[in-house]
Amino acid sequence: MGEPDEATILHADLDAFYASVEQLLDPRLRGRPVVVGGGVVLAASYEARARGVRGGMPGWRARQLCPELVSVGGHFREYQRLGDEVMAILRDVTPLVERVSIDEAFLDVRGTRRLFGDPTQIARSIRQRVRSDVGLPISVGVATTKHLAKVASQVAKPDGLVVVPAGTERRFLAPLPVGLLWGVGPVTRQRLAGRGITTIGELVELDRGHLERLLGSAIGRSLHERAANVDRRRVVDGSRNCSMGAQSALGRRAATPEQLRTTLGHLADRVTGRMRRASLTGRTITTRVRFTDLRSVTRSVTLPEPIAETLTVTSVAVELAAAALRDHPEEREISLLGLSVSGLVGAAPVQLELELGLPGATRRPGSGVGVARRSVDRAVDAVRDRFGRDAVGLAGVQLRGDGGVPDAFRELAERNGRPPSDGS
Numbered sequence: 001m002g003e004p005d006e007a008t009i010l011h012a013d014l015d016a017f018y019a020s021v022e023q024l025l026d027p028r029l030r031g032r033p034v035v036v037g038g039g040v041v042l043a044a045s046y047e048a049r050a051r052g053v054r055g056g057m058p059g060w061r062a063r064q065l066c067p068e069l070v071s072v073g074g075h076f077r078e079y080q081r082l083g084d085e086v087m088a089i090l091r092d093v094t095p096l097v098e099r100v101s102i103d104e105a106f107l108d109v110r111g112t113r114r115l116f117g118d119p120t121q122i123a124r125s126i127r128q129r130v131r132s133d134v135g136l137p138i139s140v141g142v143a144t145t146k147h148l149a150k151v152a153s154q155v156a157k158p159d160g161l162v163v164v165p166a167g168t169e170r171r172f173l174a175p176l177p178v179g180l181l182w183g184v185g186p187v188t189r190q191r192l193a194g195r196g197i198t199t200i201g202e203l204v205e206l207d208r209g210h211l212e213r214l215l216g217s218a219i220g221r222s223l224h225e226r227a228a229n230v231d232r233r234r235v236v237d238g239s240r241n242c243s244m245g246a247q248s249a250l251g252r253r254a255a256t257p258e259q260l261r262t263t264l265g266h267l268a269d270r271v272t273g274r275m276r277r278a279s280l281t282g283r284t285i286t287t288r289v290r291f292t293d294l295r296s297v298t299r300s301v302t303l304p305e306p307i308a309e310t311l312t313v314t315s316v317a318v319e320l321a322a323a324a325l326r327d328h329p330e331e332r333e334i335s336l337l338g339l340s341v342s343g344l345v346g347a348a349p350v351q352l353e354l355e356l357g358l359p360g361a362t363r364r365p366g367s368g369v370g371v372a373r374r375s376v377d378r379a380v381d382a383v384r385d386r387f388g389r390d391a392v393g394l395a396g397v398q399l400r401g402d403g404g405v406p407d408a409f410r411e412l413a414e415r416n417g418r419p420p421s422d423g424s
């Protein structure tokens with residue numbers, strides 16, 4: 001494979017998107033530490049990040065770090081509208097726009113030079129237009145591969161542009177921390193640090209066989225490739241970005257936390273089971289709540305990394321449904337709940353140790369619960385492959401004919417199925 005001779009791939013990523021939108025909508029929030037979400041921080045402004053607050057952190061922890069934190073419920077419809085506006089600006093430049101979440105996309109601008117200038121000029125004008133037409137800060141990375149363009153946009157944040165010209169990739173990557181490579185979570189980072197490897201340059205110098213022995217062959221190989229900027233993925237337009245979902249009509253039910261947990265748990269179980277069978281993971285979780293007058297509201301969130309775990313998807317979906325209900329305090333009954341996961345991508349082997357940064361103390365990286373959950377999922381999948389899908393269910397998920405759920409499953413489900421604390 002020949003090296004690409006020009007950096008034409010852009011990764012455009014809005015900065016602290018939800019929080020920036022809140023600051024755009026309400027000028028009083030500008031310059032202040034703002035988070036979206038109460039029980040769980042769904043997004044944090046840069047002012048909040050400067051105090052150590054991070055997306056996925058429990059709300060109580062965020063307030064502990066930053067007592068003057070302002071937490072807002074979130075204008076999800078506005079997020080969608082403004083995210084769509086930004087995507088429309090990107091599609092003015094090239095039809096080759098691959099939206100990977102509500103606020104982030106890859107573009108390939110090869111072939112648009114005559115119309116719009118070189119990739120750097122295009123990146124500049126995108127940033128200007130998003131700022132002037134929409135009012136939001138966006139960072140852009142430009143490089144020869146998707147992976148590197150994304151690293152570049154992360155380095156560019158906040159509100160910056162980083163271009164990595166063809167031929168300078170390794171020099172650019174060498175001094176950066178290994179944690180910027182996709183899929184390097186805290187476990188891998190620690191393991192590498194134990195061998196004195198903290199930068200990507202040190203990683204790429206390492207013999208590949210040695211790395212494979214250290215991290216396992218699949219992870220070792222893919223990390224070595226990323227560190228050397230080997231990434232053959234092309235930018236594909238949105239038509240391939242599919243989703244998986246399920247919904248459940250409820251007739252007329254009181255919208256209790258118990259009801260949400262039970263139904264969404266059941267739906268998450270079905271959807272993620274299909275995803276895992278197709279070796280897919282997804283980053284965007286959407287929950288739909290329909291009221292008894294048939295009006296419905298949706299809420300969605302895009303996670304830092306793609307997931308396919310039943311319990312994790314359940315917790316996120318419950319949090320979203322609770323947010324939707326908080327916005328409609330007059331509604332006490334619901335007639336339908338829906339759940340979908342989009343932004344689906346193939347499950348990577350490095351999935352095993354991603355730092356999810358999700359709600360709840362049980363999700364601390366390295367706590368082992370993520371791995372345990374995946375073991376639960378794998379176990380359930382295996383049982384169903386043999387005995388059909390109703391043979392086993394997670395406690396709290398309430399599939400038909402439950403009765404023989406092993407204690408280990410039950411305990412996990414209980415620990416993770418707690419209603420999200422809403423201390424805001």
Ligand SMILES: [Mg+2]
Nearest residue numbers: 013014015103
């Ligand atoms: Mg973003």
